[in-house]
Amino acid sequence: MDPTFDENVPSEKEINDKNYFEILGPMFEANARFSKKRPVPLLGDINSAKHETDKFYEFWYNFESWRVFNYLDEEDVTGDK
Numbered sequence: 001m002d003p004t005f006d007e008n009v010p011s012e013k014e015i016n017d018k019n020y021f022e023i024l025g026p027m028f029e030a031n032a033r034f035s036k037k038r039p040v041p042l043l044g045d046i047n048s049a050k051h052e053t054d055k056f057y058e059f060w061y062n063f064e065s066w067r068v069f070n071y072l073d074e075e076d077v078t079g080d081k
Helices: 020-034 050-061
Strands: none
């Protein structure tokens, strides 16, 4: 757990064709550190080749993280099962 990690994801309203790479690029780069697989393809830019773009989307569509979130699970303090 990293309490300083920014978990925020921009909303669709914040993203447009002028800021797409500037907003989403750093978000993917920050989350890349949680990947089980290496190397992690990053977003690139408007000039990225199609094969690089395809590789990026395939990787992130099937993203596997080593992070666990069980600390967010509520604990059953009653002892009921």
